[in-house]
Amino acid sequence: MSFTDTDYTASDAVALAAAIRAGQLSPAEAVAHAFAAIDRVNPQLNAVILTMREAAEEQLRRLPANAPLRGVPVLLKDDCPTYAGVPMSFGCRAARGYVPAHDHEIVRRYQAAGMVIVGKTNLPEFSGNIATSPTLHGPTLNPWDARRSIGGSSGGAAAAVASGMVPVAYGNDGAGSIRIPASCGGLFGLRASRGRTPCGPVSSENWGGLVSHHALTRSVRDSALLLDLTDAPEAGALYAAPAKSGPYAEAATRDPRPLRIGVVTQPGLGLRLDDEVAAALEDAAALCRTLGHAVHASAFPLDASAFADAYVRIIAAYTALEVDAIAADTGRPADADGFEPVNLGLAEFGRSLSAPQLLAARNTVNSVARSLGAVFADVDILLTPVLPTLPPPMSALNVRGPDWRAFADEFMHGTVYTRPANAAGIPAMSVPLFQTTAGLPIGIQFMAPYGDETTLFELAGQLERARPWRHRVPPLHA
Structure with a gap:
């Protein structure tokens, strides 16, 4: 039986790998399905900005035998995960032409x-936005x-996975950049604990x-297996997350013990929830109760305004570092012909901060871990x-x-709602439990x-079994 385009777009990474092992299709055919899906729907979505057909052919020639995800196509976000010999733009006009020499x-x-x-x-640009x-x-x-909006900063990854181009795509998360596009795209998205996955060999830390x-995935099991395959100590890393007690792929198949779940409804900063978001939160809490968990009200114990101000200072300092580094490396001026005006303003503010001001901001952000x-x-x-x-308007x-x-x-x-996890370095996930009356997905964290x-x-596995979302397909789909 041939493996059709419909079979491909309906398969998660685990199912696709199983089909390859069973001989239903070859790795080369799986990759061909990916490029065909990109060709069909990407012109409408603009999620993939570079196809790597020659590099894919080279990878196919040297695939490791018996690898758990052998032949499964994946996309990289065009910033942190360098691929040697392939251009990388950081989403920045001034960085066009940069070709990294090392693999991440x-x-x-x-x-x-x-x-x-x-x-x-x-x-x-620089992954410094929650829109793409x-x-x-x-x-x-x-x-x-x-x-x-599809959200950001991993918005291209979310649109590609949600539309069926690939079953899984790399993402990174500095303030919600996996969880927010996962929510806007109806996907499962987990940001791992600080130090759980590698950031080298060039970077020592990001932001x-x-x-x-x-990554962003359509299924819980894909995310769990991929974290199993990327979770390992990295030489020279500044952080190392605690060792896991067993494979995450196995954890996703069993129900948790009855959990004490605290619900945070008040966002702070003078904000209020949209009515349908509030309904989604209430629905998620009720679902957790039916699954045997104890649910009660909770709160983020932090000064939301001071926390936001400190976060802006850290982002501004790193934006200055990135703008100045690209300008120095390329010889191009740091102006609006090469950089987003917002980032030029943030960079100017970042340069104005004294060392004590920046350290004070880091202390404020780091204090969230204690809280x-x-x-x-x-x-x-x-x-x-x-x-x-x-999801906000474009x-x-x-x-x-x-x-x-x-x-x-x-x-x-x-x-x-998402920044506290980044500040504390803790794991957090967006689960696509709810849809609005108009069919828009709403992620619950x-x-x-x-x-x-x-x-x-x-x-997550328990929630997926209780409230499956695999059947939900967006109007624009491969």
Whole structure:
């Protein structure tokens, strides 16, 4: 029996790998299906900004035998995970022409697992936005509703997976950049604990340890297996997450113990939840109760305004570092011909900060780990929305305007529920449990103590079995 395009787009990575092992299709045929799916739907979505056909052929020639995901296509975001010899733009016009000389460690681990990297996904400049509308490559559209944002910064990855181009795509998360596009795209998205996955060999940390690296997937089991295959100590790493008690892929197949779940409803910063987001949160809490968990009200014990201000300072300092490094390396001026105006404003602010001011900001952000640690003495899991609103309109979070402070405020408002996990370095996931009356997906966030991805995968698997989402397909689909 031939493996059709429909079979391909309906398969997650685990199912695709099983079909390859069973001889239903070859790795080369799986990769051909991926390129065909990209060709069919990417012109409408602008999720993939570079296809790597020659590189894919080379990878197919040297696939490891018996690898667990042998022949499964995957996409890389066009920033952190360098692929030697293939251009990487960071979403920045001034960086065009940059070709890295080294493979990122996560690329090596993908290839050791047998995955074939078939292209690069769109992103905002420096991944510094929760919308994906860069000047360099243009906006990525949401396959559920092209008038609304797919989120960011891993927006190209989310649109590619949601539309069926590939079963899984790399993403990174510095303030919600996996969880937010997962929510907007109806996907499962987990940001791993600080130090769980590699960031080398060039980088020692990203955004001062706020960023972690993992993926966006359609199924829980794909995310769990991929984390199993990329979770290992990395030479010279600054951080190392606690060792897991057993494979995450196994954790996803069993129910968790009865959990104490704290629900955070008040976002802070003077915000209120959209009505349908509030309904989704209430629905998720009720579902958890029916599954035997104890659910009660909780809160983030932090000063939301001071936390947001400190976060902006850290992002501004790293934006200055990135702008200055690219300008120095390319010889191009740091102006609006090469960089987003918002990032030029953030960079100018970052350069103005004194060392004590930046250290004070880091202290404020790092204190969130202590605050959440106290909460986790009383609960096992925190339950929140991912976004306080529905996926915003495409006009939101404009990086081409002159007012970087207004942009920063909008960014902080959109990440009010997701940033605490980054600050504390803890694992958190977006689970696509709810759809609006108009069919838009709404992700629900679950956060666990540092190093406890196991409980998250147990809970995620239980939720997926109780409220499956595999049948949901967006209008724009391969």
